Amino acid sequence: MPAADTTTTSATTRTAPPPPGGLIVPPGGGRALRTAAQQVTFKVTGEQSRITSSFEVVVPPGFDVGAHVHTRSEELFYVLEGELDVLAFEPRVRTADGWRGWRSVQGERVVRATPGTVIVVPPGCPHAFANPTGAPARMFFQSSPPPDHERYFEELMDILSADGPPEHAAIEALRRRYDIEQLTPLRHDRPEGGQ
Numbered sequence: 001m002p003a004a005d006t007t008t009t010s011a012t013t014r015t016a017p018p019p020p021g022g023l024i025v026p027p028g029g030g031r032a033l034r035t036a037a038q039q040v041t042f043k044v045t046g047e048q049s050r051i052t053s054s055f056e057v058v059v060p061p062g063f064d065v066g067a068h069v070h071t072r073s074e075e076l077f078y079v080l081e082g083e084l085d086v087l088a089f090e091p092r093v094r095t096a097d098g099w100r101g102w103r104s105v106q107g108e109r110v111v112r113a114t115p116g117t118v119i120v121v122p123p124g125c126p127h128a129f130a131n132p133t134g135a136p137a138r139m140f141f142q143s144s145p146p147p148d149h150e151r152y153f154e155e156l157m158d159i160l161s162a163d164g165p166p167e168h169a170a171i172e173a174l175r176r177r178y179d180i181e182q183l184t185p186l187r188h189d190r191p192e193g194g195q
Contacts, residue, residue, distance in 0.1 A: 035160040037188040040153045046146030053146040059137045064130035067099035067183040074144045077119040082137025086113045087128040152178040
């Protein structure tokens, strides 16, 4: 009786076309948009993913995105460096200013997020972040579905790059186009001696 063949090979012969390749973005890679108020680096866009857009965001001291809500988008934030005040709940009362004092019916309050903090925001949930410290903060941010946030960031950076304070009417119109109901204003109160 002949001996059974016990040799194995690590190579596989494919007859079908190979699956699409993945994406590896190295540190510092991606298209960066910069203003004094914010820096956003596009890591994964709707061209590479059907599911989500991913960004690295640098939040300078004094920047407050303002409380807002999306009807369609789901977001995830992961704090990499620095500290941010964050909100991710429905408050008892939505006041036009001062989201940092908001409280939920369940007693939730604004949290000081430090490196390693994850914030998940489902559609319909008010949320905000602000940098109250004297040092920049950095976070990883995902938004689903793409590409709304990509387009939003491109147009927002154009508005924020203008000289002077942010043009609130233009920001409000932009946000309405991209499923963002603004509850409190975006602000960038640069610290004394800041750029």
